Amino acid sequence: MNLELQQFKANFFKALGHPLRIRILELLAEGDKNVNELQTLIGSEGSAVSQQLAILRNNNIVYGTKDGNKVTYSLRDPMIIELLSVARQIFNNHLIDTISMLDRFNEE
Structure with a gap:
């Protein structure tokens, strides 16, 4: 069971491992969107x-979800929003640590 969970986590984070996929998830966290809406907001090719x-x-x-000739995309699990928020907090913490280190270096 533990190995299955570890494999799920590895595959899950691998699927998140692209900046454009993260941007798509951030936009979907704001609400459901179709490909054309995402393309316009991102400024990328369809x-x-x-x-x-x-x-x-x-x-x-x-x-x-298909609606006529459009497909509207949604987050499968709203916990993704929390995951993205935690990732931002980790980034901010890392940035704060780096700035503090640079400040100490410049004081010497």
Whole structure:
């Protein structure tokens, strides 16, 4: 069981391991969007957005709901929003530590 959980976590974080996928998730955290909306907000080609959405969908991180000829994407689990927030806090902590280290270095 522990090995299965570790494998799930590894695959999950691997699926998150691309800046465009993270940006898509940040936008979906604000609300459901279709590919055209995501493409406009990101300023990227539709094919790139579609490719990244496919990876997120294949890893059960987002899901699509077909509405006519459009597919609207949503976060599968709202805990993703919290995960992204925690990642931002970790980044900020790292940045604060780096700034403190530079301040100490400049004082010498």
